[in-house]
Amino acid sequence: MFRDGHLFPAIGIPSSYAPADCRLFDNTDEYVGFLDSIRYSMKITTARRRGIFEAKRRDDPYRPAGKPRRIGKFVSFDRILQIDPAGALVLAAEFDRARRRFGARLPAVNVPNWNPEIRRTLEGLGFFTLLEIGEKPPMLSLEDQTGTWRVAPFLSDRRVSPELAGPPLQTLVSALGVEDADFFADTKLRQLFRSVVDGMANVVDHAYPPLAVVFPHVGRWWLTGAVDFENRRLTMTLYDQGITIPASLASNADKTNLSARASLQKLLRRGPTDADLVEFAVNNHVTTTGDEQRGKGLGKLLSFVDACETGELRVMSRRGVYKYTKGRAATKAELACSIGGTLISWQVGL
Structure with a gap:
């Protein structure tokens, strides 16, 4: 042992x-x-x-x-x-x-x-x-790892920490041959960095409301990245153990921004699955803060994937799964049990 x-x-x-x-x-x-x-x-x-x-x-x-x-x-x-x-x-x-x-x-x-x-x-x-x-x-x-994906050390915090996300992302893209100067100049990579930081902000702002999470939590997010040298692919994954997207939308429908409220309430009347609610969050500008300037993060991720040569976005929250691959129709599925939070994963070709 x-x-x-x-x-x-x-x-x-x-x-x-x-x-x-x-x-x-x-x-x-x-x-x-x-x-x-x-x-x-x-x-x-x-x-x-x-x-x-x-x-x-x-x-x-x-x-x-x-x-x-x-x-x-x-x-x-x-x-x-x-x-x-x-x-x-x-x-x-x-x-x-x-x-x-x-x-x-x-x-x-x-x-x-x-x-x-x-x-x-x-x-x-x-x-x-x-x-x-x-x-x-x-x-x-x-370089010392084997297998298809070479994994970077995971990071975890309770705060929005751009200074934590930048260096590991730069290390990963450098491993794929991207020069430091190109990293800071590449619009897609800057957008990926902003997406990671936006994901941290969503966790800090929404994932752990008081008394809303049944299982004891530590109020943190976890982040890792990995590279596939052979196929020049990069993946970033962010996970939290919070309230989840379906639970947040279902319990705070009356607090959502006006532009999304009517369509969300209509969806809720139909008895949606978790996958339906995750899909709604990805494809609509929706936020439970009521602020019309918030709630655009998941939609930006779709734009980021489309801007890359190849790409995939996967969002898993409670029992719902949403997957989008560039050039294909999005799919959704329902899990047998909860993933215990929300996981967002980007995979792109560089």
Whole structure:
């Protein structure tokens, strides 16, 4: 077991196994179901459970060499064979919430037995280091990773932080051969940067209203990016664990801007699915602030995708999925269970 910078023997029982295919975009329902199950298994809320948890934490946390430590139940990653950047980000966000909200010290168990490519992807994401699971193994550079997508370390904050989004985006496009001067001059890349910052602002302004989120949250967004060297593709993914687009529109219809209010109320009378509401948010200038100057962010993302040589936009919120690929008709789908928030992913060719 590897935890808090220490590697030592341990005895535990897997509470669940991650599926072999952890690609959020290709094995959606199975993977989202797995995430939903671990979300509740890592929840520690009652005073009694917290007391037991803290007592175990204080009681001889590092036993002498050769004497296994009992860790109880854990989530096993031994069987994962595939994972995509979005799947890795949502997984990291769930572990990050458990650590921040419930004080959980989460172990990485049987790491040497993990699929090498999966381990390198999670190392590149910063899964071990940024979640304080330990100081090693280190984050891997884009060049040291293998597989189709090379993942950048994830970022997370409670604020709108343009200074956090700029450097990693510049690193990713530089890895694809884009010069620094071209990065600042390229209209499409500037628009991508603004889209990321707008996404942060939406999370900060709308995702976590008081008393509106059922599951305990930490009020943060999570961001990562990845590059595909062979096909010169770039992807950026932003995730939050907030109220979701469908819940926000359904509960705040009377607060939306006047230009969208009538059409939204008409849609709500028909009993829309989550996917219908996500589609409405993407294709209409709508905001629950009532400010006509707000609510244009998702529509700008469509314009950005169309401005690129190739591109794809995917929005997943609660159970709804909206996908647009340049040159094709948009599609939508309904998931078997909630993704636990909202995820926006851009994938473009450079």
